Amino acid sequence: MNRFPWNNSVLLILALAVGGAGGYWLAQQAQVQAPLASAATESKPLYWYDPMVPQQHFDAPGKSPFMDMQLVPKYADAANAADSAPAVRIEPGIQQNLGVRLASVARGTLNRTLQVTGVLAFNDRDVAVLQARAGGFVERTYSRAPGDVVAAGAPMVDVLVPEWAAAQEEYIALRHAGEPALIAAARQRLLLTGMPSGLVQEIERSGKVQPVTTLSAPIAGVIRELDVRPGMSLVAGAPLARINGLGHVWLEAAVPEVQAAGLQVGQTVAARLPALPDRPVSGTLASILPENDQQSRTLQLRIELPNPDGQLRPGMTAQVSLGLTGRREVLQIPSEAVVRTGKRNLVMLAEDQGRFRPVEVRLGQENDGLVAVLQGLDEGQRVVASGQFLIDSEASLKGIEARTLDESKAQMTVPSVHEADGRIVEITAQGLTISHGPFSTLGMPGMTMTFALARPELAAGLKTGDRIRFGVSQGDAGLVIERVRKQEQQP
Incomplete structure (x- = not known):
């Protein structure tokens, strides 16, 4: 007979409870110890190896038995770093x-080389203004109108200036008197009234009063403004006409501010006009305007183009090719x-x-x-x-x-490709034999050794004696050249 009236079911329940509590405690301890064990595993190298003989593993650090260099540690996290990045x-x-x-x-x-579109405009530096130098009346306008192209010296308007007529009569009278001092003073008075020197010379040559004076175009170009009509009266200093020269025109273009680096004032610019497809035009970058367009985020350029035959007309569009410096x-x-x-x-x-x-x-x-x-x-x-x-x-x-x-x-603590400078000693089917400097990221000193090529085309264009900058990667087969770049030869 049992001393304790407990049946087998009760005993089974107690055993399960004790086992569950113990399992929960063990699980908690495992969770506490797991990060510590993981940290210890990650901080401890898996093995040490020689980069030239990577298949040979060593259990402790030290000097390589194959090369005159220290062994390199291999970590577990470095081996799985590529797989850890989500992709x-x-x-x-x-x-x-x-x-x-x-x-x-x-x-x-x-x-x-920057390709932009521009528009031709008048050259505002080549402008002349025709003014009335004295009060008078308009006698004739020679049928001129804004937009007309005129040559230098072309007659623009005939004006009658009473003040000039009176001064001319006095000058002619003094010339008959024959007093040199008075004649010189009278001539000077003609010039001070604003009379053109050409008109004074015409009076001296003819000896007659010239009551009507013809005002001519000071430069060749196009008439932009013409504020004169027959019969109207003039006041001294009144503008009669504004003429814009056509010897050079401006090509105005806009360049995105992110692409404007490298532009220089004075550089040569090539332009092609749809209106003149068989005639490329070469000009000069005259100025880069100081203000940036806040809406389009562009810089405004002003390019000067020669226009000896007048075929470049303001308003035409052009394709502009701008070479940028600092290649x-x-x-x-x-x-x-x-x-x-x-x-x-x-x-x-x-x-x-x-x-x-x-x-x-x-x-x-x-x-x-x-x-x-x-x-x-x-x-x-x-x-x-x-x-x-x-x-x-x-x-x-x-x-x-x-x-x-x-x-x-x-x-990026350890790069995937390690770079060094070197000189090619030999090119063989096995790869490149290079006398190289130290690989700072590998802790590997400079020496002469043979490297395999990741791709055969990397050796294209190379020859013995070339100085190169090359990058290698580590793998099971050792150090393999991933990229090669020739450097300028030392004199």
């Missing part, structure tokens, strides 16, 4: 159906690859195994379908040039956000 994965067949097209991030010289090599991608959100610029970076992720970039000059990338991408990477908006929408639906440039810079 959109698309199968190759689906990429083809979506029309996804990739473009490489390449280094080159951006063609800095230099930059990273560049197709402009169509950029997704412009209004707040920042993004590209869809293509990775291995059909993975795509958004990356923020900082852009520079843009021209001829290409845009310079100042920050955010490396040479040799690939971006989506067509179909990027579909991938960007998918990334947004999955909550995949592009890191800001500051975040990306802070997380």
Whole structure:
């Protein structure tokens, strides 16, 4: 007979309760210890290795038995860093159906030629004004009208100036008296009344009073204003006509402020007019106006074009080609690859195994379908040039956000490609033998060694003795050259 009247069911319930409590305690301890164990695992290297013999692993740091250098640690988080970044994965067949097209991030010289449209205008620096120098009356206007083209010295208007007639009579009378001092004083009086010197000479030659004076065009050009009619009276200083010269015309054009860097006053400008398709015109950038248009965000240019035959007429349109100074090599991608959100610029970076992720970039000059990338991408990477908006929408639906440039810079502790300077010693089928300087990001000193090529075309155009800047990546096969750029040879 049992001393305790507990049946088997009660004992089973107690056992389950004790086991559950113990399991809960163990689970809590596991949750507490897991981050610590994970942190310890991440901070501890998996092994050490020689970059030239990466397949050989060592359990402790030290000097490499193969090369005169220290072993490099390999961390677990570094091995999985590429897989940890969130990305959109698309199968190759689906990429083809979506029309996804990739473009490489390449280094080159951006063609800095700006094409804009301009309009011809009058040259406001070549203007002459015809005025009445004394009060009088208009006798004749020679049938002139605004818009007429006149030559220099062409008659414009005949005026009768009573004051001039009286002074002329006095001058002629003194000439008959034969007193030189009085004659000189009278002649000077004619000039002081505003009488043109040509008219004074005509009076001296003819000896007759010239009551009506013909006022002529001071320069050749087009009549812009003509405020004179037959029979009207004039006051001294009244403007009669305004003439604009046509020897040079202005070509006024607007350039986006983001593309204006590199323009210089005095540089040569090429222009083509639809009205004169077989006649290209070369001019000079006369000035860059100091005020920026706040509506269109453009700078106004004033280009001076020669017009010896008068065929360039204000109001005509022209296509302007502006060469920008300061050419230099930059990273560049197709402009169509950029997704412009209004707040920042993004590209869809293509990775291995059909993975795509958004990356923020900082852009520079843009021209001829290409845009310079100042920050955010490396040479040799690939971006989506067509179909990027579909991938960007998918990334947004999955909550995949592009890191800001500051975040990306802070997380780039170890670059994927390590660069150094060197000189080519030999080119073989196995790769390039290079006498190189130290790889600062690898902790690897300078030496002479042979590197395999990631792609055979990297050796195109290279020869023994060339000085190069090259980048290598680490893999199971050792250090492999990913990019090569020739440098200027030292004298």
